[in-house]
Amino acid sequence: MQTLIENFSERIREAAARRTPLRLRGGGTKDFYGCSLEGELLETGPYRGVVDYEPSELVITARCGTPLAEVERTLDQGGQMLAFEPPHFGERATLGGCIAAGFSGPRRAYAGSARDYILGARLLDGRGQDLRFGGQVMNNVAGFDLSRLVTGSCGSLGLLLDLSLKVLPKPEKELTLSFECTDAQAIERMNQWAGRPLPLSASCYLQGRLHLRLSGAHSAVDAGVVKLGGEQVPDAGDFWRDLREQRLPGFGGTLWRLSVKSSAPPLGLPGSSVIEWGGALRWIATDAPAEQIHAAARNASGTAARFRGGARTEPPFLLTAAILELQRGLKATLDPDSILNPGRLHPQI
Amino acid sequence: MGKIESVTSPEHGHAHEQGPADPALRALLVERLAEVLDAAGLLCEPEELRPYECDGLSAYQCVPLVVALPANEEQVCKCLAVCHELGVPVVARGAGTGLSGGALPHAQGVTLGLSRLSRILEVDPLARTARVQPGVRNLAISEAVAPLGLYYAPDPSSQIACSIGGNIAENSGGVHCLKYGLTVHNVIRLRVATIRGEILELGSDGLDTPGYDLLALMIGSEGLLGVVTEITVRLLPKPECAQVVLAAFASVAEAGAAVAKVIGAGIIPAGLEMMDKLATAAVEQFVHAGYPLDAEAILLCESDGTTEEVAAEIAHVSEVMRASGATQIRTSRDDAERLRFWSGRKAAFPAVGRILPDYYCMDGTIPKRKLADVLMGIAALSRQFGLQCANVFHAGDGNLHPLIMFDANEADQAERAAQFGSRILELCIEAGGTITGEHGVGAEKIGEMCLQFGRGELETFLGVKRTFDAKGLLNPGKAVPTLHRCAEFGAMRVRRGQERFPDLPRF
Ligand SMILES: Cc1cc2nc3c(=O)[nH]c(=O)nc-3n(C[C@H](O)[C@H](O)[C@H](O)COP(=O)(O)OP(=O)(O)OC[C@H]3O[C@@H](n4cnc5c(N)ncnc54)[C@H](O)[C@@H]3O)c2cc1C
Numbered sequence: 001m002q003t004l005i006e007n008f009s010e011r012i013r014e015a016a017a018r019r020t021p022l023r024l025r026g027g028g029t030k031d032f033y034g035c036s037l038e039g040e041l042l043e044t045g046p047y048r049g050v051v052d053y054e055p056s057e058l059v060i061t062a063r064c065g066t067p068l069a070e071v072e073r074t075l076d077q078g079g080q081m082l083a084f085e086p087p088h089f090g091e092r093a094t095l096g097g098c099i100a101a102g103f104s105g106p107r108r109a110y111a112g113s114a115r116d117y118i119l120g121a122r123l124l125d126g127r128g129q130d131l132r133f134g135g136q137v138m139n140n141v142a143g144f145d146l147s148r149l150v151t152g153s154c155g156s157l158g159l160l161l162d163l164s165l166k167v168l169p170k171p172e173k174e175l176t177l178s179f180e181c182t183d184a185q186a187i188e189r190m191n192q193w194a195g196r197p198l199p200l201s202a203s204c205y206l207q208g209r210l211h212l213r214l215s216g217a218h219s220a221v222d223a224g225v226v227k228l229g230g231e232q233v234p235d236a237g238d239f240w241r242d243l244r245e246q247r248l249p250g251f252g253g254t255l256w257r258l259s260v261k262s263s264a265p266p267l268g269l270p271g272s273s274v275i276e277w278g279g280a281l282r283w284i285a286t287d288a289p290a291e292q293i294h295a296a297a298r299n300a301s302g303t304a305a306r307f308r309g310g311a312r313t314e315p316p317f318l319l320t321a322a323i324l325e326l327q328r329g330l331k332a333t334l335d336p337d338s339i340l341n342p343g344r345l346h347p348q349i
Numbered sequence: 350m351g352k353i354e355s356v357t358s359p360e361h362g363h364a365h366e367q368g369p370a371d372p373a374l375r376a377l378l379v380e381r382l383a384e385v386l387d388a389a390g391l392l393c394e395p396e397e398l399r400p401y402e403c404d405g406l407s408a409y410q411c412v413p414l415v416v417a418l419p420a421n422e423e424q425v426c427k428c429l430a431v432c433h434e435l436g437v438p439v440v441a442r443g444a445g446t447g448l449s450g451g452a453l454p455h456a457q458g459v460t461l462g463l464s465r466l467s468r469i470l471e472v473d474p475l476a477r478t479a480r481v482q483p484g485v486r487n488l489a490i491s492e493a494v495a496p497l498g499l500y501y502a503p504d505p506s507s508q509i510a511c512s513i514g515g516n517i518a519e520n521s522g523g524v525h526c527l528k529y530g531l532t533v534h535n536v537i538r539l540r541v542a543t544i545r546g547e548i549l550e551l552g553s554d555g556l557d558t559p560g561y562d563l564l565a566l567m568i569g570s571e572g573l574l575g576v577v578t579e580i581t582v583r584l585l586p587k588p589e590c591a592q593v594v595l596a597a598f599a600s601v602a603e604a605g606a607a608v609a610k611v612i613g614a615g616i617i618p619a620g621l622e623m624m625d626k627l628a629t630a631a632v633e634q635f636v637h638a639g640y641p642l643d644a645e646a647i648l649l650c651e652s653d654g655t656t657e658e659v660a661a662e663i664a665h666v667s668e669v670m671r672a673s674g675a676t677q678i679r680t681s682r683d684d685a686e687r688l689r690f691w692s693g694r695k696a697a698f699p700a701v702g703r704i705l706p707d708y709y710c711m712d713g714t715i716p717k718r719k720l721a722d723v724l725m726g727i728a729a730l731s732r733q734f735g736l737q738c739a740n741v742f743h744a745g746d747g748n749l750h751p752l753i754m755f756d757a758n759e760a761d762q763a764e765r766a767a768q769f770g771s772r773i774l775e776l777c778i779e780a781g782g783t784i785t786g787e788h789g790v791g792a793e794k795i796g797e798m799c800l801q802f803g804r805g806e807l808e809t810f811l812g813v814k815r816t817f818d819a820k821g822l823l824n825p826g827k828a829v830p831t832l833h834r835c836a837e838f839g840a841m842r843v844r845r846g847q848e849r850f851p852d853l854p855r856f
Pocket residue numbers: 404405440441442443444445446447448450451452463483504505506507510511512513514515516517518519520521522523524571572573575576577578698699787788824
């Protein structure tokens with residue numbers, strides 16, 4: 001494996017010397033995401049395998065090319081899981097791609113996001129330097145939190161090598177309830193219920209129905225069902241998986257992702273919408289102009305980003321001049337020659 | 350706590366690098382700050398400055414040039430702009446409870462106290478958020494939202510005093526962070542004033558924002574990247590009930606193994622804390638928490654949730670503890686008893702301080718499986734340095750707090766305590782852990798940063814710092830060492846003959 005790292009490092013140094021961009025790629029399942037895909041391909045797949053996993057430490061360390069499915073299988077054998085429930089978007093998804101994209105799934109509003117669970121990252125920066133940030137322990141405040149910063153950076157700050165993540169035990173029991181209601185009622189209820197001590201672990205409103213998942217000890221889930229009412233959905237595992245993988249209706253066409261205040265009323269944008277994360281995530285499939293979507297997000301105290309489809313050369317999200325300058329400064333710190341996935345996250349970064 | 354002389358030693362190189370202040374510059378600074386602050390907002394007299402000379406790590410002391418106490422965000426920005434223009438260092442300060450000298454003043458700098466920004470600006474019961482100013486005390490948030498059945502989860506033991514701004518800067522944790530996370534997991538939005546006096550909005554009222562995660566980068570950055578002026582925290586519903594199991598063990602190793610078994614059994618307790626015999630003895634004299642004094646170690650394991658859930662989990666925990674060889678198991682019968690069990694743990698630091706006049710609280714994290722080894726290592730160091738050390742431990746997270754006891758009036762004890770502490774941090778690094786779990790690097794652990802990180806990482810940190818603060822005016826000399834400082838630190842260690850990583854590169 002050390003030889004592989006040296007090869008990666010050599011390629012990065014060479015690319016930096018020639019100032020020719022590299023395109024880092026795990027399984028390629030997220031090629032749809034972000035802007036520019038330019039650059040010579042550097043495949044991370046061969047650098048794979050779980051490095052360390054001890055269930056009682058609640059930590060797994062694996063190499064970037066490890067298939068996400070393999071990570072999940074390993075955890076499953078220890079009765080544990082990735083609590084942020086990442087989407088795969090294809091069988092070839094790797095752990096490196098998962099963290100570089102920084103996506104989180106249905107459990108996010110209740111258990112936390114990818115960046116909440118990252119503990120440490122070993123990476124090669126744009127000079128090919130082998131750097132280690134964070135570690136394999138939970139409480140760790142030595143140095144700036146670079147492992148969280150690289151989560152969601154779309155490979156633009158470094159080639160992620162080894163990643164350490166906090167993991168959690170799988171719940172004893174999971175059960176899904178469904179309610180017929182309007183979108184406004186669903187938002188109201190999701191927020192009200194999240195303010196009560198109920199074992200919620202996912203929520204979704206689509207096609208006139210609110211779905212709620214309860215997870216935890218048998219006793220807690222059973223007590224929750226009594227308090228909430230609604231109809232029980234049999235075999236709901238598939239529903240949440242299909243939602244996570246965007247295989248349900250409502251995710252077609254140009255897809256926008258709006259991250260807003262959870263209690264914000266329905267956004268009133270044209271097109272179809274799916275609501276997740278207790279109201280804090282609104283997916284909108286629409287051909288409406290970008291300005292209209294950004295304005296709606298702003299009104300709801302949040303932000304919008306183009307997620308899938310649309311014009312890939314356009315900036316997918318808005319940044320103020322000051323924030324853009326800082327982001328470019330961070331990029332220049334880790335990748336001074338701008339050769340790691342330049343323009344993938346945003347045309348100007 | 351007594352002085353460890355470190356302020357002037359090359360080891361920490363602080364005051365000696367800062368030199369005497371330029372009187373003309375000071376006069377100009379005072380004049381310019383007086384234009385932007387109200388009368389109560391500017392302290393210049395020696396007796397006014399004295400209370401600001403240290404934070405919770407009182408071994409490190411330094412009187413600031415002046416103290417500015419802005420009354421609002423606008424004044425914060427204006428103060429920063431003045432300092433930026435004049436090239437004057439700025440040290441932000443919350444409540445001054447930090448334990449790593451993070452808010453230690455700079456001899457030629459302004460201490461920017463945020464205690465007057467102490468308003469809770471907005472509570473949104475439906476979205477479960479609170480928007481607060483940085484000087485608000487941690488506990489004040491939970492108290493304000495308690496009538497809504499909500500609370501703010503991170504609960505450092507200092508929560509009655511420490512400020513939320515300080516919590517952001519340190520990414521503070523508490524006894525409940527195993528289940529509910531650290532500060533970074535419970536904050537969604539910040540307003541931050543840059544050194545140029547401009548406001549940045551990081552995060553949003555949603556759960557994430559596109560682009561690099563500057564919110565996460567800002568949290569735990571120890572006042573080096575900006576001054577936090579407003580915080581939006583997430584609030585959680587208060588659990589229906591909570592109960593604690595107190596289990597006693599005949600050895601620290603067995604208690605450590607029990608921790609692994611509880612977690613291995615799929616339980617994430619709301620809190621899981623360990624105290625060794627020296628710590629329980631110190632505490633019992635003082636708070637009468639009812640701890641068994643013959644045990645080598647005790648565990649406190651809290652379960653919270655619905656009544657049904659807690660009953661089931663407590664039964665499960667007790668069973669695991671018994672199977673792990675606990676010599677005694679007690680379960681809190683009511684909330685009063687639960688709080689009494691915790692009172693000892695929460696008062697551990699001051700209690701230890703009653704045995705000997707001074708104590709030095711260390712903070713490192715290790716993988717839990719290394720616990721017994723590291724504690725044995727600490728016991729050996731304790732004999733070597735001739736100083737007692739009590740251990741309290743966020744066992745679920747692997748975060749150790751060894752409390753080194755000493756008497757600063759006795760010859761060289763303070764210096765021995767400092768060396769002992771440094772050696773404990775080395776043990777943590779060797780065990781695959783880190784030199785600070787939650788108290789931060791501050792001025793205290795700047796040398797140990799050179800052991801944990803190599804040149805490449807440190808250069809990256811310095812690059813991040815330059816991106817936000819090109820002139821290096823925000824809290825200089827803290828958190829991230831210069832490469833020059835690391836070279837000095839290395840040389841000092843060689844002189845002391847404790848070169849333990851001869852193969853590490855020296856800068
Ligand atoms: C008895 C005791 C128990 C403790 N228990 C715990 C514990 O359980 N867990 C834990 O994590 N910590 C604990 N601490 C440490 C300390 O309370 C925390 O680090 C706390 O977050 C510091 O808050 P403060 O307001 O006192 O900050 P200060 O000490 O004033 O400052 C700390 C750092 O934050 C910076 N800062 C302060 N305000 C701002 C701002 N608005 N913007 C930018 N930077 C700022 C300062 O420059 C400094 O670097 C304990 C301390 C004591 C004395």
